[in-house]
Amino acid sequence: MNKRRKSPIQMISTEEHHCSIDLRLKILGRLPFFTDLNQTQLKAINQRFNSLGFTKDEYIYFSGDTSERMFVVAEGKIKLFQPGFEKRNVLLNILLEGDLFGNLTVFGSSTYTDTAQSLTSSCILSISSQSFGEILEEYPSLAIKSLQVMEKRLIAANKRVFEISTLPVEQRIVVTLLTLGEKLGKKTDQGVLIDAPISREDLAEMTAATPESVSRVMKQFQNNGIIDSGRLWVSILDLAVLRKLVEIE
Amino acid sequence: MNKRRKSPIQMISTEEHHCSIDLRLKILGRLPFFTDLNQTQLKAINQRFNSLGFTKDEYIYFSGDTSERMFVVAEGKIKLFQPGFEKRNVLLNILLEGDLFGNLTVFGSSTYTDTAQSLTSSCILSISSQSFGEILEEYPSLAIKSLQVMEKRLIAANKRVFEISTLPVEQRIVVTLLTLGEKLGKKTDQGVLIDAPISREDLAEMTAATPESVSRVMKQFQNNGIIDSGRLWVSILDLAVLRKLVEIE
DNA sequence: GCAGTTAACTGATCTATATCATGGAAGCTG
């Protein structure tokens, strides 16, 4: 078996990013939201965004803070979680370039219900909820698109409730790895590398399990050659076998 | 202890409902969606809705059906769930008068991800996703309102993931009872009656537990005088104590 | 390259909750 114990993940430097205007325009143009707009409209909207750099592990906002901004990941990986008592957090989502977070609903709830933390160094664009509201009013198609983003997340959240409720730990880990592979996977000569620094504890917080249980299951998968994994990284070697582990039985 | 073993719940007849135009207008006018519209606009929109009656236990749609309609509960209680293998369902939500369900996103996913079943006899209004889309395009404020509905549900779903992941069965049952009381509670001389036919199995499907475990916990709560409960009904006698059971500890 | 730190592994034990099995009560039906 390949004994590659060094992490294959690009952790980018811990230096702060600075997001250029160019990068901002490119990111905004790529968003499903804004694909219908022309360059002029895009530039006008771009004016209303701020950009901010974050270092690894830095917090963007905390659960309970008054929520007055909508954020877009321009570069880096962001983790959203609900903090629990004494380290018992629940990891809700890992976001990458182009993903929206924060207050998407203009006049919805008044405080953030989750905490956002930068997993790598990152560049984040943000806009005040008020400005965002004005944009939505102006372009109704954008509101419908945000509805679709919300729906996707609601369906994902319900799927997760279902999985936690009905599957044993091993299968919960499998579906989580598959989802992560789908979203963050980079094809390499060593299989599908999950391109974000994910710890056993992170996986535990995603699967409603303990780090120890995750460790045991992951080790077993490694021994079977289904995955390869080390400190803060995971690579899926055999997708087919992994998928089979959760098929109807 | 009060030994009221007869069900206090109004089960309405198992006859089909028929929704009058009057009822339809009243329901639509009450929706957070449509509160901004005047009578003429409301009447125009009302035209585009169908109404349909369902008997107790009847299905409105199944998970996997192609989703081309948005629904509104006009009368009765609807349960949404994800069907699992061999009776291991997961109950997602219980809806009452005024609640929306089905395809809220116009051009989102193409099949329903849950199954909708009438808990009582009920009257349901529905509109094609296309018509609904046209309405949203016409009134951007409505799209923003649906965004808020979606956000509320997403937050609730995430809260549930958190609870299932971090709380023991007893506390999961408590938070579920509190939520049900909040949403479906009717103040009576016998405490807050949860005004829907909820079985131990339903509660189990809401709390990721087994009916047996639910039964044991509920019995214990009855012995402590916190709740009263019988076949297909639950009443909360002591809200304060119930709340205390899930406070930080 | 070495010391210190954090993450991952692994064995032993414990426990909350599932499972299995049975009996009993509430409501419904003719």
Place this chain on the structure above:
DNA sequence: CAGCTTCCATGATATAGATCAGTTAACTGC
């Protein structure tokens, strides 16, 4: 109201996974 069906209660037993504790391996910074 007798008989049937469905829901609920409850005891005995089993077990997945948590907890506790100690070791090992990878990365970080001087």
